[in-house]
Amino acid sequence: MIDLDLVNLSRLQFALTALYHFLFIPLTLGLSMLLVIMESVYVMTGREIWKRMTQFWGMLFGINFAMGVATGITMEFQFGTNWAYYSHYVGDIFGAPLALEGLLAFFLESTFVGLFFFGWDRLSKVGHLFVTALVAFGSSLSALWILIANAWMQNPIGAEFNYETMRMELVSFSAVLLNPVAQAKFVHTVAAGYVVGSVFVLAISAWYLLRGRNVDVARRSMAVAASFGLACSLSVVVLGDESGYVASENQKMKIAAIEAEWHTEDAPAGFTVFGIPDVSERKTYAQVKVPWLLGLIATRSIDRQVPGIVDLVERARERVRSGIQAHAALQALRADHADARARADFEAHRGDLGYGLLLLRYTRNPASATPEQIDRAAWSTVPNVPVLFWSFRLMVALGLFLIVLFSMAFYFSARHRIAYDRWFLRLACFSLPLPWIAAELGWIVAEYGRQPWAVDGLLPTFLGISMTSPVNVWLSLTGFIVFYTALAAVDVYLMVRMIRRGPDGLGYWPLPVADPAAPTVARQIEA
Numbered sequence: 001m002i003d004l005d006l007v008n009l010s011r012l013q014f015a016l017t018a019l020y021h022f023l024f025i026p027l028t029l030g031l032s033m034l035l036v037i038m039e040s041v042y043v044m045t046g047r048e049i050w051k052r053m054t055q056f057w058g059m060l061f062g063i064n065f066a067m068g069v070a071t072g073i074t075m076e077f078q079f080g081t082n083w084a085y086y087s088h089y090v091g092d093i094f095g096a097p098l099a100l101e102g103l104l105a106f107f108l109e110s111t112f113v114g115l116f117f118f119g120w121d122r123l124s125k126v127g128h129l130f131v132t133a134l135v136a137f138g139s140s141l142s143a144l145w146i147l148i149a150n151a152w153m154q155n156p157i158g159a160e161f162n163y164e165t166m167r168m169e170l171v172s173f174s175a176v177l178l179n180p181v182a183q184a185k186f187v188h189t190v191a192a193g194y195v196v197g198s199v200f201v202l203a204i205s206a207w208y209l210l211r212g213r214n215v216d217v218a219r220r221s222m223a224v225a226a227s228f229g230l231a232c233s234l235s236v237v238v239l240g241d242e243s244g245y246v247a248s249e250n251q252k253m254k255i256a257a258i259e260a261e262w263h264t265e266d267a268p269a270g271f272t273v274f275g276i277p278d279v280s281e282r283k284t285y286a287q288v289k290v291p292w293l294l295g296l297i298a299t300r301s302i303d304r305q306v307p308g309i310v311d312l313v314e315r316a317r318e319r320v321r322s323g324i325q326a327h328a329a330l331q332a333l334r335a336d337h338a339d340a341r342a343r344a345d346f347e348a349h350r351g352d353l354g355y356g357l358l359l360l361r362y363t364r365n366p367a368s369a370t371p372e373q374i375d376r377a378a379w380s381t382v383p384n385v386p387v388l389f390w391s392f393r394l395m396v397a398l399g400l401f402l403i404v405l406f407s408m409a410f411y412f413s414a415r416h417r418i419a420y421d422r423w424f425l426r427l428a429c430f431s432l433p434l435p436w437i438a439a440e441l442g443w444i445v446a447e448y449g450r451q452p453w454a455v456d457g458l459l460p461t462f463l464g465i466s467m468t469s470p471v472n473v474w475l476s477l478t479g480f481i482v483f484y485t486a487l488a489a490v491d492v493y494l495m496v497r498m499i500r501r502g503p504d505g506l507g508y509w510p511l512p513v514a515d516p517a518a519p520t521v522a523r524q525i526e527a
Helices: 004-022 027-045 048-081 084-118 125-154 173-177 179-208 215-250 252-259 292-300 307-334 340-359 371-379 385-414 421-432 433-446 470-502 523-526
Strands: 159-162 167-170 272-278 283-290 453-455
Touching: 004 048, 004 283, 004 385, 004 470, 027 125, 027 179, 027 215, 048 084, 048 179, 048 215, 084 125, 084 159, 084 167, 084 173, 084 453, 084 470, 125 179, 167 433, 167 453, 173 252, 179 215, 179 385, 179 421, 179 523, 215 252, 215 292, 215 385, 252 385, 272 292, 272 385, 283 307, 307 340, 340 371, 385 421, 385 433, 421 453
Parallel strands: none
Antiparallel strands: 159 167, 272 283
């Protein structure tokens, strides 16, 4: 029987480390592309101020990049320490993208990060711009391989279960590589990273303008962040819609849980803007709906239904019963690989084996499962509806707010008023944490919505853990918390120190000589 305390602790540890690591990834993606834009302007115009901007924001990128590397390495070790059976069961498929991420992306990115910092006086302008572009390309390529691995957990294609080795084995790498979930998640995640980087530059630049410091750098930085951020925030909406459509094709339960849609509606289904999900009553109270919208998003049609949770549980119940036969046939095949009848039974039901494995949470032998246990296994396929419902809506609300923020920034920048509207500068400063919150909520929706599966439909999460003691997980979890807290303190200290020093404090260029008789920029802005 499964130790659920051990399962929950293992999940908690991986969730905390993954969410912490993801604080750094989107900023790396966003800043790297903004550096390419700023340095491109420097190469085309030859104006030194654009070089100063690239170097300053590049220093902040470097701090963030180092923290991302440190947190990413510790996270990957958990596959061996806390998720040993998961690594054994799907390592042939999941390990390939991770290996390629290290060989083709991380090494590329790390090498050219060094050239970015130390190559200013050793490379030509065009040569250094090429290096910066490769840093951005490496960041995106790294995200691509990670998301290919993650997408396979959401939509496991290109692999088959081998009953002789008791493992999933890769049969088509191209299918894994071209997984439609990977394509949708990649463009959506990268665009979200660009938004995070743009808000970061926007907020820090607004802070400088409020204090009348580094005005030339801050105004240009805000103009770049406003235009780039507006385009990316709008694209996030479009690409997120595509992600929703792909999920509706292969993760119908996730979509139903996000919408708290307990019962199937007539097509086209309405989108619930507000509601209060009640899990015990299996109802959603005080619903405010937009007619047709969910049907259009999830099915791209007006005549296809979006199945509700209760109907999907009924389908899961049938698959659990089929999975019981697959599990029984598998046990017979393990005893005798030449058993032709068992092989035929297994082939007929192999697609539902994962659903049969859900019963191992309630009984040692799925073949002896009671109707009540089958029902519990079927309802276990429903993720936490309130968490998904509210996480998704808060994420969408933050995304819409950021579109408004970038629109205002673009308008004020185009009219050369961005340094004078102090209420907007304060709003931009206070908006700094919002894209991170939206990004983390997006990952909660994606990963928590996959539960109870480690690999959707194939491997229940509770079966993927390592057979260790909860004490060991508590010790490692405590160690990670202490280590990550120390890293967070160092990161905040370095970032704040660099921001307070500002572009003029880096020592790359001489400070301007102030004229005591001339009015300061701060006084001009105040006026």
